[in-house]
Amino acid sequence: MGQFASSISLDWDQILTLAEADIISPDTAIEGLELIAKGLAPRTILIGLPVSAPTGNDSKLIAALTAALTAAYNESIFLFNATFPLVTLPGSNTCFGVVLNYAPTAGNFQSLTSQLEDCFSHWGIPISLAQPIASQIQPQVMNSMFTPSATYGRAATSVIKIADPIITIDYLFWMAAFGVFNTGPGPDGNPQFAVIYSFTAAIGPLEGTIQ
Amino acid sequence: MMKTTDQTSSGQKNAVKLTQPTIPLSVAIQRAANWRKLVSAIPSGQSAAKGDGSLNSPAIPQQLIFRAINISMADIDALRQQHPDASSIRLYLSLPVAEYQFQICGMLVPVDAQNKDLLTLASNENVTQDEMLNDASNSTVYDFTQPCPTMCDTGSALFNENNSADPYFRYKK
Numbered sequence: 280m281g282q283f284a285s286s287i288s289l290d291w292d293q294i295l296t297l298a299e300a301d302i303i304s305p306d307t308a309i310e311g312l313e314l315i316a317k318g319l320a321p322r323t324i325l326i327g328l329p330v331s332a333p334t335g336n337d338s339k340l341i342a343a344l345t346a347a348l349t350a351a352y353n354e355s356i357f358l359f360n361a362t363f364p365l366v367t368l369p370g371s372n373t374c375f376g377v378v379l380n381y382a383p384t385a386g387n388f389q390s391l392t393s394q395l396e397d398c399f400s401h402w403g404i405p406i407s408l409a410q411p412i413a414s415q416i417q418p419q420v421m422n423s424m425f426t427p428s429a430t431y432g433r434a435a436t437s438v439i440k441i442a443d444p445i446i447t448i449d450y451l452f453w454m455a456a457f458g459v460f461n462t463g464p465g466p467d468g469n470p471q472f473a474v475i476y477s478f479t480a481a482i483g484p485l486e487g488t489i490q
Numbered sequence: 491m492m493k494t495t496d497q498t499s500s501g502q503k504n505a506v507k508l509t510q511p512t513i514p515l516s517v518a519i520q521r522a523a524n525w526r527k528l529v530s531a532i533p534s535g536q537s538a539a540k541g542d543g544s545l546n547s548p549a550i551p552q553q554l555i556f557r558a559i560n561i562s563m564a565d566i567d568a569l570r571q572q573h574p575d576a577s578s579i580r581l582y583l584s585l586p587v588a589e590y591q592f593q594i595c596g597m598l599v600p601v602d603a604q605n606k607d608l609l610t611l612a613s614n615e616n617v618t619q620d621e622m623l624n625d626a627s628n629s630t631v632y633d634f635t636q637p638c639p640t641m642c643d644t645g646s647a648l649f650n651e652n653n654s655a656d657p658y659f660r661y662k663k
Contacts, residue, residue, distance in 0.1 A: 314553055314554065317554065318592060319640055320587075320590045320593060354640060358636065358641065361636065362562075419642075419643070419644045420644075422649070422653060423642075424552075424553070424650060425552075425553045426553045426639050426642065427553065427554075427640060428640050428642045429642070430641075431641075
């Protein structure tokens with residue numbers, strides 16, 4: 280899929296530095312990043328990034344990257360809370376960043392799976408849930424046609440509690456916000472791409488009654 | 491669902507049956523494509539930056555065309571329970587934050603049998619007009635929809651007519 284410059288292993292400065300170095304045509308990238316920031320802006324300004332954006336570099340490209348990342352981060356949390364109102368989202372359970380040299384292969388989710396496993400390890404979530412979630416997210420990103428978008432889902436954990444007649448299964452609820460942008464022409468003249476993303480997830484119960 | 495009656499050739503009425511107001515998937519795909527084409531043709535009134543100056547740039551970028559509104563089924567169930575007097579739901583389009591022009595959202599309003607919006611709860615006379623207007627607990631305007639973009643299924647043939655509908659065909663196992 281590409282190389283992940285992620286908040287799970289890098290600080291804010293490192294993400295921006297790596298992304299900036301990977302961008303071939305700043306003007307082209309800024310156009311796409313501004314569109315992502317516009318498209319992913321949530322309805323209410325509510326959160327703000329967990330770390331402050333770096334100061335001292337006032338380039339237009341860094342500003343556009345910062346705005347797009349901030350929008351993706353805010354949107355993923357806003358939509359998580361709107362979609363799963365009964366699930367408590369821990370403040371730390373969000374990873375965001377940039378996928379550099381984005382070149383996905385249909386049916387190959389290994390790179391995204393590894394990234395999700397990293398996130399889940401940090402959050403104390405079973406990493407076995409990463410692969411099925413990656414297989415849902417990647418096609419949505421590939422089909423997005425540069426439309427900044429979000430998708431969500433749930434995956435059952437192996438935790439089942441029975442207090443007859445109530446059965447409770449712990450699920451992992453997740454939300455991903457993303458936007459693909461053009462970084463400029465590569466050495467062969469073909470356009471290169473990157474992805475702004477933010478992923479958030481939390482475990483919560485679903486209850487049913489045994490008949 | 492609509493109730494309809496069938497008449498046989500002998501003129502006898504059959505039992506009332508239920509029909510769903512569905513349309514074929516192929517028609518839905520075409521309708522969704524028609525909508526995107528219309529919206530993308532709306533000019534902004536400004537010349538495209540990279541064009542020859544004679545063409546207008548689109549008012550809405552291709553990537554931000556408003557396509558759909560996602561509504562939780564649980565929320566519809568709750569609305570139905572809270573408003574048993576409603577015979578339908580009206581969805582108003584809205585822009586929650588004026589400067590975010592592409593975050594179009596829906597507002598759901600129960601509608602009574604006389605086609606009148608039910609905009610507030612029936613409250614006692616102690617509730618002031620100001621409270622009726624400004625207190626959310628008196629309102630029956632529901633704000634729990636998510637627009638596409640951003641909440642999309644980008645693989646759907648309704649999102650893009652070039653997507654295959656095959657993965658969406660559902661068969662009983």
